[in-house]
Amino acid sequence: MTDEGPLTPRVTGTVRIVGAGLLGASVGHALRARGADVVLEDASPSQLRLAIDYGAGRAATADDAPTLIVVAVPPDVVADVVERELRAFPDAVVTDVASVKLEPLRELVERGVNLTHYIGSHPLAGRERGGAISARADLFIGRPWVVCRDGKTPASDLALVEALALDLGATPIEMTPEDHDRSVALVSHVPQLVASLLAGQFADAPDGSLRLAGQGVRDTTRIAASAPELWVQILAANAAPVVDILDALSQDLAAVADALRAPEAVGARREVADTIRRGNEGVERLPGKHGQNRRFASLVVMVDDTAGQLGRLFGDLGALAVNVEDFRLEHSPGAPFGLAEIAVAPAVLRDAITGLEERGWKIASTTND
Amino acid sequence: MTDEGPLTPRVTGTVRIVGAGLLGASVGHALRARGADVVLEDASPSQLRLAIDYGAGRAATADDAPTLIVVAVPPDVVADVVERELRAFPDAVVTDVASVKLEPLRELVERGVNLTHYIGSHPLAGRERGGAISARADLFIGRPWVVCRDGKTPASDLALVEALALDLGATPIEMTPEDHDRSVALVSHVPQLVASLLAGQFADAPDGSLRLAGQGVRDTTRIAASAPELWVQILAANAAPVVDILDALSQDLAAVADALRAPEAVGARREVADTIRRGNEGVERLPGKHGQNRRFASLVVMVDDTAGQLGRLFGDLGALAVNVEDFRLEHSPGAPFGLAEIAVAPAVLRDAITGLEERGWKIASTTND
Missing domain, CATH: 3.40.50.720 (NAD(P)-binding Rossmann-like Domain)
Structure with a gap:
């Protein structure tokens, strides 16, 4: 260590x-x-x-x-x-x-x-x-x-x-205490509530609907699994800054819902596009690895769902001297294998792909942005 | 394969x-x-x-x-x-x-x-x-x-x-087309909008606030990075089911915001607790690996941020015949190492811990629920 x-x-x-x-x-x-x-x-x-x-x-x-x-x-x-x-x-x-x-x-x-x-x-x-x-x-x-x-x-x-x-x-x-409380309202307390509110919509949903859920919604609602007791105290103690952000969020939500009530009206599609684009800008600003906004290239490798497969994959990556900057294992519902998404420095992407393919790995996709 | x-x-x-x-x-x-x-x-x-x-x-x-x-x-x-x-x-x-x-x-x-x-x-x-x-x-x-x-x-x-x-x-x-459209509105279209709306709140936030962001908010907003062009078409074409869910969400949001406007009022804390609890129920219902709601035990291992470390870890897990059910690499902002969270079948948790510790790995934490 x-x-x-x-x-x-x-x-x-x-x-x-x-x-x-x-x-x-x-x-x-x-x-x-x-x-x-x-x-x-x-x-x-x-x-x-x-x-x-x-x-x-x-x-x-x-x-x-x-x-x-x-x-x-x-x-x-x-x-x-x-x-x-x-x-x-x-x-x-x-x-x-x-x-x-x-x-x-x-x-x-x-x-x-x-x-x-x-x-x-x-x-x-x-x-x-x-x-x-x-x-x-x-x-x-x-x-x-x-x-x-x-x-x-x-x-x-x-x-x-x-x-x-x-x-x-x-x-x-x-x-300052004020800056702290506003900051955690923004990056922790409101995200918790939003994840909980979104996941709450699934509580009474038909089973069939939820079968179509993928990795995106699973990530978006992961923290909705948090325990209520502590969160009630936290949210009550930091209510004012949380309410300020909830109100802003509520306005933005109403604006995009209104646009979708009349999607062919003048300006409606622009409102929807602006919502997505503003989200692009916001998520770009979150600190990633090492507190920076570094962008990595990624490749997705198909892996069997058996012990040792990931070991072999990471062993091969180590042998290729490829440093894994980030890693996510995605499962396909009902399939006996997973997709391993590996983030690497853009400079080593090509060597990583070539090296892994030479070693028999199936690369499902790559991105480099 | x-x-x-x-x-x-x-x-x-x-x-x-x-x-x-x-x-x-x-x-x-x-x-x-x-x-x-x-x-x-x-x-x-x-x-x-x-x-x-x-x-x-x-x-x-x-x-x-x-x-x-x-x-x-x-x-x-x-x-x-x-x-x-x-x-x-x-x-x-x-x-x-x-x-x-x-x-x-x-x-x-x-x-x-x-x-x-x-x-x-x-x-x-x-x-x-x-x-x-x-x-x-x-x-x-x-x-x-x-x-x-x-x-x-x-x-x-x-x-x-x-x-x-x-x-x-x-x-x-x-x-049916109706069931399909309602289902994707619920598990895909609304989660996309919610992630975008939440991430949109970060677009003009002070840098200092965002320094406190952790893995939770990063997961919640990951899909906010999606491109606007296609999403505008999708959302406009499925506007009615999306609006229905946005309206329900908006009501729930208003209820919890009102509760937090007067957190000491009778019933306020119960409203907040119910929001978190309902989120617990909803997220439990999302299909996970292999389309099931199987629960895994997890252990968190500290890994150096160098090529080969994850290879050694997965090699050791393979040698221990431990099948990795899920995997997440979490980075500590500013720290030269990461935390590898590994989900395994509860039955093999103890052997995995013992085996990894014998091989010199530092286990940061374990859960078994």
Whole structure:
């Protein structure tokens, strides 16, 4: 794997983690792997026990003097717990990892809590399943970790939270709470709702209709499988920015629906074309691999649906010194084989095709754009 | 590859293909590969020349007596071309491959054309890029091929069109034009518009916001990269069923937006939870691999971003006799490695983990549901 340097923690002193679920326990595992002293607390004794048993840290004691406190509790109770921790440990820096930043901050300000040593943060990481049992030391590796300091934040406090992010392999990104919340509304909360709303249309659809579903609709609705409980809290806590985008989306939807109500009217087809074209522009702007908008050439190879076939394919690609930039395995409903779509640098496309065909692979298609 | 039996065509006689673009030329290549006699025609002499040069068939002559005619022209001109072909070749069976079935049929009925030998069909296949140059003999393999006969369709005509689908490796599915159009509106046309509308919100978004985008939103908006020209024709031709679903979607969107306007009101959180839960139900119903809703266990393996790493991984999986049911490569923005998510049968999950760890792989996470 990548060279992470000597396994000593950048964070100094004891780190106290409140909330030993997926995120909290994952922070614990990652810090423990670097040798940091980690103490854990959780409102649920059984969750706490599990996190300790799995090695995420030790049980908190009355003598602990943490330098850094990580609050990793559900969004609904973040403000309560941050306030309690700031009061209990006035010398510690307190951060939280909730996916909404403005609402808890507003609550804390309203209560008149001294927030000098509070820095909200948000690692863009997660899994479909929660709980200490799902925690992984490498959950945060390579992920953005948003840090929301303000003008009064001491430089040493900021450095400590950024050291935490770096210890976990994440990339710290400074943003205001407002910018953060608008950003996650746009790239996470609204996409979740849109996928759910679209997939919701299939709930009562005839079986026969769904037989015609292909990879496109499966991709579009994949995240609709997310669990409701957490999303209700997230969406409620970030309601205003989410509603703004939903309203814009609703207007755009109404415009294209109206155009399709009279598809032969003047301007109707242009409205539809503009919708698709604007989508082209938007999707082009999403960061892809390595955070860039690099475009790759792709080739689609037919593979039997048996163990070893993909091994042989990737073995051949390795022998051809072709680096696989991206890979997707597409299944044909009812067929005993799949289509392996492989993205490669445009410069190596021709050699990859020639080499694979020489080795007996059937190339179903290629694109180079 | 799979055993396709002896390469003799099921279709008998000469097949005439009108429209030598992606679909028409692909039909030609597949039939030629089985030794069928294929003649081609296209309004564009250069497209026709290209399709013939690539081996999709021969140029049509005055002496041709086709048994089957495949109309593969843009949706806007399907009715015109089908009418012309039925009149020119009264003994032939005429089918088309347009992605909308009711609108061309309605036009043909209005014109009083004798439709005894017309059977509309629609192969659920395509690529991002069009034209004869993108055509592939295996474009239709494993795909559903909808066939719309009516009560007056002679059995031998139906058999000929189904023979065509089978020759191309597709799975014939009988549906009425109404059911077909409603089905593709639901699983293809509306998802395309929804992805485009969502991605459209990113067109003018600040760069900083988009830095937080992850795999979820990338999947949700992937098909927003589709080209506008064809989609405008498809959506205009299937406007009524598309509008019905857009209206339902718009109502659901308004309901959840209203709930989020007052997230603390009685019933608001339940409305949001119901939206996510209904999405859960809908996405569960989409057919997955092999047309079933089989659930797989998955494991996530960390892989270096270098040539040969995936080859080694799949080689090891092959050596462990683990069949890869699905595969997704996820990149961490800014990190020099990726996460390979591998779906396997639940029964082999434990052996796969043990075997891979013994071979030095770092398992980032596993799920088994």
